[in-house]
Amino acid sequence: MKTGKLYLIPVKLGPEGRISDIPQHTIDVAIELKSFFVEREKSARAALKEFGLKTSQSDIELFDIGKHGQQQGFDEQLMRCFSGEDLGLLSEAGAPAVADPGSRVVSEAQAMGVEVVPLVGPSSILMALMASGMNGQNFAFQGYVPIQKNERRRFLKRLQSFIERDDQTQILIETPYRVQNLxxxxxxHLSPKIQVCLAMNLGLPNEKIEKRSAADWKGEKLREKKPLAVFVIGH
Amino acid sequence: MKTGKLYLIPVKLGPEGRISDIPQHTIDVAIELKSFFVEREKSARAALKEFGLKTSQSDIELFDIGKHGQQQGFDEQLMRCFSGEDLGLLSEAGAPAVADPGSRVVSEAQAMGVEVVPLVGPSSILMALMASGMNGQNFAFQGYVPIQKNERRRFLKRLQSFIERDDQTQILIETPYRVQNLxxxxxxHLSPKIQVCLAMNLGLPNEKIEKRSAADWKGEKLREKKPLAVFVIGH
Structure with a gap:
């Protein structure tokens, strides 16, 4: 019997995104599957419905990795691959296992000897980098900014040193309601000449990409109060 | 008159890749264009032909950014956007402006006030990261490894320190004939327990993803002599 694989399936960047941003091959693979690791059941069901899943929603199985305790593993679900079943892993938006908890599932699959297959699709981090016009030969995604004020400041100063010393482009994300604040x-906090590219609502109808020096962003009030935002910082 | 935009258009990861890995929206935008910044004319023409370009090949204009001297800008070509023309930017493989010279074109477009629109498509860097099962909340793409032997060694030790200190996943690429060597x-050179995921020929028929500790890679002779490879290193 053939061993099943774990397919890593990107989804749209938001409910308003275009289904035509998902490659046909990704859809073709996804619609044959019956069991998925997901970050949030509701958005996963909506994504799979739009893909045109072959199995009815009542017959698919979703394993919620968000709810899953840190102690517990995914081995029970992953064992199905050894009965020949293929499984899927979806993120809530964009590519799974990037800036989301999915990498734990991938890593467990690999430890068990399950083959992992990454599929093509949207990633706001990659699209923001492309659109920044900044160094794409050396870049770092630093994840979410720390919440505590002094820590945030230190964190930003550290990013600045990577830009200045290594010309390494820095990528950040922030929760929508803290975008204006960041x-x-x-x-x-940044040197006035450092460039900040703010990529908002990528792949969505209200996509907006704006790049200015840190100094030129001063006093800016964003029209949209809670955008999905990726910050790209560099030269 | 509407000002034209610069569309950033990902292409297949290699000639053997699936056209169904390119989203329909990306193709729909690309086939309406007549002028493209490209990294290599030959592969760009092949990619555009497969997209099903509306304009005949003899009528499209390609601006070769590879040949282009560092001194010279792209402003003459970008000026066309102010006559209402939309332009495209293609990489040789994968996403433009990531690990290729395309970011210069994007950056000049932005300086001139031309709107940039990133489109969805394959990226071997992103797919390798997804498939690595390593930390996707903090990662750096370090580009090509330096050529000189001592520098290479120092470079790898430095990457190791980012992994150990910050749990930052490190991503590298290497030219095909140096993959075995790297x-x-x-x-x-790495601590024996550091994990090395070698993602070869992603999105191509001979795709192979293998992850082992540095120690467990010792003595490994790759079957394929010149794979397209992305290395992902971390915990």
Missing amino acids: LEELSS | LEELSS
Whole structure:
């Protein structure tokens, strides 16, 4: 019997995104599957419905990796691959296992000897980098900014040193309601000439990409109060 | 008159790749264009032909950014956007402006006030990261490894310090004929327990993803002599 594989399936960047941003091959693979690791059941069901899943929603199985305790593994679900079943892994938006908890599932699959197959699809981090016009030969995704104020400041100063010393482009994400706040901090804590590209709502109807120096962002009030935002910082 | 935009258009990861890995929206945008910044004319023409370009090949204009001297800008070509023309930017493989010279074109477009639109498509860097099962909340793409032997060694030690200190996953690429060599260096210069995921020929018929500790890669002779390879290193 053939051993099943774990397919890593990107989804749209938001409910308003285009289904035509998902490659046909990704859809063709996904719609044959019956069991998926997901970050949030509701958005996963919506994504799979739009893909045109062959199995009815009541017959698919979703394993919620968000709810899953850190102690517990995914080995029970992954064992199905050894009965020949293929499994899927979806993120809540964009590519799974990038800036989300999915990498734990991938890593466990590999430890068990299950083959992992990454599929093509949207990633706001990659699209923001492409659109930044900054160094794409050396870049780092630093994840979410720390919440505590002094830590945030130290964190931003450290990113600045990577830019200045290594010309390494820095990529950050922030929760929608803190985007305005982070923009203000960047404009006041970074060297005035450092470039900040703010990529908002990528792949969505209200996509907006704007790039200015830290100094030129000063005093800017964003029209949209809670955008999905990726910050790209560099030269 | 509407100002034209610069569309950033990903292409297949190699000639043997699936056209169904390119989203329909990306193709729909690309086939309407007549002028493209490209990294290599030959592969760009092949990619555009497969997309099903509406304009005949003899009527499209390609601006070769590879040949282009560092001194010279792209402003003459980009000026066309102010006459209402949309332009495209293609890489040789994967996403443009990531690990290729395309970011210069994007950056000039932005300086001139031309709107940039990133489109969805394959990226071997992103797919390798997804498939590595390593930390996807903090990662760096370090580009090509330096050529000189001592520098290579220092470079790898530095990457190791980012892994150990920050749990930052490190991503590298290497030219196909040096992949075996780099694998040997990683297995002898890195701490034995550091994980090395070698993602070869992603999105191509001979795709192979293998992950082992540095120690366990020792003595490994790759079957394929010149794979397209992305290395992902971390915990």
